[in-house]
Amino acid sequence: MADAPRWYQTTAIDYPNSRPHIGTAFEKLGADVQARYRRQEGYEVFFLMGNDENTVKVAKKAAELDQDPKAYCDEMARQFQEVWRALEVSYDDFIQTSDKRHQDGCRKFIQKVHDNGHIYKGTYEGLYCEGCESFKTEKEIAESGGVCPDHKVPPVRRSEPCYYFAQSKFQDQLLRFYEEYPDFIQPESRRNEVLAYVQGGLQDVNISRTGQNWGIPIPFDPQFTIYVWFDALLNYVTAIGYGSDEERFRKWWPADVHFIGKDITRFHCALWPAMCFAAGIEPPRNVFGHGFVYVKNEETGVTEKISKSLGNVVEPMDIISKFSAEAFRYYFLRECPFPGDGEFSWQRFADVYNADLANYLGNLYSRVITIIAKNYDGHLVADSDAEPGVIYTQVDLETTVKQVEGHIEACRYNQALQAIWQQVLVPTNQYADRKEPWKLVKTDKEAAKQVMLDLVEQLRAVSILLKPFLPKTAETIYRGFNFPQTWESVCCEDVWAQSRRATDLRVTAALEGGKVKALFPRIA
RNA sequence: CGCGGCGUGGAGCAGUGGUAGCUCGCCAGGCUCAUAACCUGGAGGUCAGUGGUUCAAAUCCACUCGCCGCAACCA
Numbered sequence: 138m139a140d141a142p143r144w145y146q147t148t149a150i151d152y153p154n155s156r157p158h159i160g161t162a163f164e165k166l167g168a169d170v171q172a173r174y175r176r177q178e179g180y181e182v183f184f185l186m187g188n189d190e191n192t193v194k195v196a197k198k199a200a201e202l203d204q205d206p207k208a209y210c211d212e213m214a215r216q217f218q219e220v221w222r223a224l225e226v227s228y229d230d231f232i233q234t235s236d237k238r239h240q241d242g243c244r245k246f247i248q249k250v251h252d253n254g255h256i257y258k259g260t261y262e263g264l265y266c267e268g269c270e271s272f273k274t275e276k277e278i279a280e281s282g283g284v285c286p287d288h289k290v291p292p293v294r295r296s297e298p299c300y301y302f303a304q305s306k307f308q309d310q311l312l313r314f315y316e317e318y319p320d321f322i323q324p325e326s327r328r329n330e331v332l333a334y335v336q337g338g339l340q341d342v343n344i345s346r347t348g349q350n351w352g353i354p355i356p357f358d359p360q361f362t363i364y365v366w367f368d369a370l371l372n373y374v375t376a377i378g379y380g381s382d383e384e385r386f387r388k389w390w391p392a393d394v395h396f397i398g399k400d401i402t403r404f405h406c407a408l409w410p411a412m413c414f415a416a417g418i419e420p421p422r423n424v425f426g427h428g429f430v431y432v433k434n435e436e437t438g439v440t441e442k443i444s445k446s447l448g449n450v451v452e453p454m455d456i457i458s459k460f461s462a463e464a465f466r467y468y469f470l471r472e473c474p475f476p477g478d479g480e481f482s483w484q485r486f487a488d489v490y491n492a493d494l495a496n497y498l499g500n501l502y503s504r505v506i507t508i509i510a511k512n513y514d515g516h517l518v519a520d521s522d523a524e525p526g527v528i529y530t531q532v533d534l535e536t537t538v539k540q541v542e543g544h545i546e547a548c549r550y551n552q553a554l555q556a557i558w559q560q561v562l563v564p565t566n567q568y569a570d571r572k573e574p575w576k577l578v579k580t581d582k583e584a585a586k587q588v589m590l591d592l593v594e595q596l597r598a599v600s601i602l603l604k605p606f607l608p609k610t611a612e613t614i615y616r617g618f619n620f621p622q623t624w625e626s627v628c629c630e631d632v633w634a635q636s637r638r639a640t641d642l643r644v645t646a647a648l649e650g651g652k653v654k655a656l657f658p659r660i661a
Numbered sequence: 662c663g664c665g666g667c668g669u670g671g672a673g674c675a676g677u678g679g680u681a682g683c684u685c686g687c688c689a690g691g692c693u694c695a696u697a698a699c700c701u702g703g704a705g706g707u708c709a710g711u712g713g714u715u716c717a718a719a720u721c722c723a724c725u726c727g728c729c730g731c732a733a734c735c736a
Contacts, residue, residue, distance in 0.1 A: 149736065160736050192734080330665050330731075337664085342733075366734055398736035408733080429736065431729095444735075472673075477666085478730085485673075488685055496698060504695035511694080555675075559683065566699060575694035655696050 144180040145389040146172060147373050149397045150189040150234065153213035154198045157220050159469070159481055160398075160430040160443050162453045166466055167427055167475045167548060168396040169226045173605035174545050176227075177628045183389055185376050186221065187232035188214050192365045196351035206351050210235045220453050224462050225608055232376040234368060242375030243368055244356040246416055247344075251357055255303045255415040261343045262296035300345040300361060307411035308339045314410060314420065322406050323425040323548070324476035327399060331406040342367075342408065370409045374418070392421040399426040425548060427475050433482035440480050451481065463607045464490050464657065470606055471554045487660050497562045498599070499656035502614055504569070505592045506644055506653045512578045512585070515644035519590055525636075526591040528568045532560050534598055535633045541602055542629055550606070557602050565595040593618060593642060598632045610656055617646035617653065 148168045151161055165186065172184040190210045199209035214233050221228060232239055250256055312335060315321060315328075322328045345361040346352065352362030371379075373392055378385035397405050402424070410420035431440045432449045441447055456465050468486050471493065473479020509515055532540075537560040544553035569592060578585035600614040604627070615624050619642065622635060646653045 151736075152734095155735095158736085162736095164736060194735095326666065333664055334732090340733090364734085369734090400731070400736070401734085403731085403733070427736085429730085440729095442730090442735095474674085480673085485685090488673095491696095492685060495696060500696055500698045502695095504699080506695090508694050552675080555683075569694080570692075570700045573692085573694085578694090652695090657696080659696055659698080 141179055141181040143389065143393075144172075144175040144182045145185075145377070145392045146175075146182070146394045146396065147185040147392055148228075149395075149401065150187040150232070150369060150372050151217065152192060152194060153188045153190060153210055153217065154192075154194045155445070156213075156452060157217055158443055158450045158452055159432075159456070162220070162224060162465075163430045163469050163473060163479075164396055164398060164427055165221055165226045165228075166224065166469055167550060169224075169228075170470065170545065170550055170605045171394070171396075171548065172227055173608065177604055179628070182229070183377065184227060184229045185232060185373070186226070186228040186230075187372050187376070188217060188234065189365070189369045189372075190233055190235040191352045191363070191368050193349065193351070196349070207235055223457055224453060224465060227608075230376055232372050234372055238381065239372060239375040240353050242378075242380040243353050243363065243371050245380030246371050246374065246412075247363060247367070248356050249417070250302065250412065250415045253415060253417065255306065256300055256344070257303065259299060259301050259341075260296045261299040262294065264292035265295035297347060299343045299347075300355065300358070301341040302344045302367065302412070302415070304342050304408060304411050305339045307414050308335060310414055311335050311339075311407060311410060318422075321420075321423060322402070323394075323423060326476075327402050327406075327426045331402060334403055335407055339407065339411075366404060366408065367412070370404065370412060373421070379418075391419040392423075394423040394425050395421055396425050396427060399428060402426040425476075427548070428473070428478040430469070430473055431478060431480045433480050433485070435482060435484065456486070460486070460490060460660070461657075463610050464494060466607060467494055467554070470550045472551065474551045475548045490657065491659055493558060494657035495655070495659040497558060497566070498610075499658075501562060501566060501569075501592075502596060502617070502656055503653055505589070505596060506617060506646055506648075507651065508575055508578075509589055509593075509644050510648055510651050510653075512582070513589070515648070517586055517590055517593075517642040519586075519640045519642060523587055523590070525594065526568065526572070526588060528564055528591060528595065529560075534561070537561060538598075538602065538629050538632045545605065554606060557599065561595060561599055561602070565592060565599075568592070568595075590642065594636060597636075601627055601629060601632050613646075613656065617644060619643045619645050 146168060148164050151157065168184065168186075172182050176182045188210065190206075195210060196206050199206040202209065210233060214231065218231055234240075247256070312332075315332060315335075319328075322331055342364075344364040344367040345355060345358075346364055347361055349362045352365070353368055355361040355363055373395065374386065374390060377389040379390075395405055405424045405426075413420040430443065432443055432451060433440050434449065441449055443450055453465060464486075468481075468489055469479070472481075472485065472489060509517060528534075537556055540556050540560075541553045544550070544556065569588075572588040574585040574588040574592075577588065596614055597618070597620060600611045603611040603614075612624055615627070622631060
């Protein structure tokens with residue numbers, strides 16, 4: 138048997154100076170669906186996440202709390218992972234950029250780029266705030282009326298020695314690269330932005346900082362630390378053994394996809410591949426810049442960007458404890474198009490929860506099980522030669538499965554879910570109403586049984602299709618019956634390839650008073 | 662003229678050349694197996710505007726108006 142195809146994917150690493158909010162979670166969910174889908178379809182998957190810790194902000198925050206920065210980072214990493222686990226994000230590794238493995242790999246990488254002649258010493262001149270002890274951009278200063286936005290004092294022009302990464306040398310190579318791999322930047326709409334940016338001329342990047350005792354010292358000049366962006370991007374390679382385990386590194390690199398927020402597209406589509414060129418490694422195959430989640434202000438009806446200053450930050454746990462992790466996953470994956478933007482509101486959440494999860498999905502599961510339990514003692518013996526009923530008039534199940542797979546592969550999760558609801562759940566409820574097995578069972582128990590087998594078959598299909606999206610719910614539905622294949626091994630193709638295999642179908646879900654526990658209890 | 666995106670019934674979205682579609686909400690009816698769920702029917706849109714291309718445009722082109730994101734470290 139041939140080796141399984143490999144799939145290496147990452148998410149952006151997060152600053153741990155505040156806890157994750159629903160926007161941060163959105164990215165991890167989108168990535169998680171992809172990882173689960175690839176695993177299910179037979180790929181050997183490595184799914185990396187992590188935290189970005191070598192920034193001044195983190196050191197400051199730790200100092201405020203009178204904590205050691207590393208201890209602070211470790212505690213935050215624990216808290217982040219607690220949230221990711223609660224959301225059933227199936228990451229394989231979690232890297233912290235304050236980890237030794239990252240710092241060692243990082244130094245090797247920058248040394249390599251230096252040895253290859255792409256780093257040179259120069260001077261950086263800019264507006265410096267003595268309060269912040271850091272440079273400010275012209276824009277920042279201009280926006281706050283000529284003073285530092287934090288300290289309200291005018292900055293001074295200052296120049297200091299630094300190291301530059303010769304990004305400009307790679308401009309042509311980058312443009313050729315985009316041309317050769319037109320799918321590199323996803324979604325398509327972000328492509329023009331990056332092209333225009335690179336065509337507009339790349340500048341060399343100052344990749345060093347001085348006077349910081351938190352961060353990674355530059356190996357060839359330890360009084361400098363590595364600029365946080367240069368360091369952060371390297372997590373994608375240090376996590377898989379760059380500089381320490383060549384075999385492992387070669388196994389996984391290049392990454393199949395980096396999932397990132399649309400705001401950092403440029404770093405990933407220009408700076409990062411240029412860094413790869415400079416170090417003599419391949420660039421990643423794909424960068425996917427997802428959209429943002431905005432929050433609808435329930436009072437004013439205005440859609441706002443999530444921000445601390447607006448006080449509209451919603452944390453995942455707020456929602457998980459009121460509803461469930463599965464509902465959380467469903468809402469964001471269904472309501473917010475991954476390539477574009479979406480919005481959250483409690484009202485909308487409740488509407489979607491009741492309509493899609495409680496009514497269409499949960500209720501179908503309940504009614505099917507109850508009928509079988511009541512009338513057949515939870516046991517249907519199927520005739521192997523019985524003709525399945527005609528459920529679909531527009532699109533058949535196999536076509537739907539293929540559409541869903543296409544949508545997942547393109548990260549159009551909302552459209553995948555929409556297809557499952559519109560093309561499977563809706564017709565199944567319609568079919569049940571047309572056939573009325575609860576009436577039919579009184580006059581023709583055999584015919585009613587065939588209808589029930591058809592309905593169960595639909596539930597089996599739904600559970601498989603939902604496997605990457607709602608792992609727990611899908612498993613509960615699947616395990617509600619004694620389907621022959623194991624849950625772990627079931628994949629999309631089985632929807633049609635393994636249909637109607639059960640000749641001795643039993644309801645295995647736990648029943649109480651002849652009824653099954655609601656998958657999603659309605660919210661008032 | 663910095664770059665880019667968006668503007669479709671009350672709300673949220675799909676639809677990229679050929680009789681305007683989905684979910685929620687609303688109105689009426691049906692059903693009663695089911696989580697007051699499910700099914701059927703209905704009201705509601707000049708697809709931001711103007712001009713153009715075409716036998717035919719929400720869909721292509723031009724311009725106008727409105728909203729938003731990015732512009733080297735706030736997912």
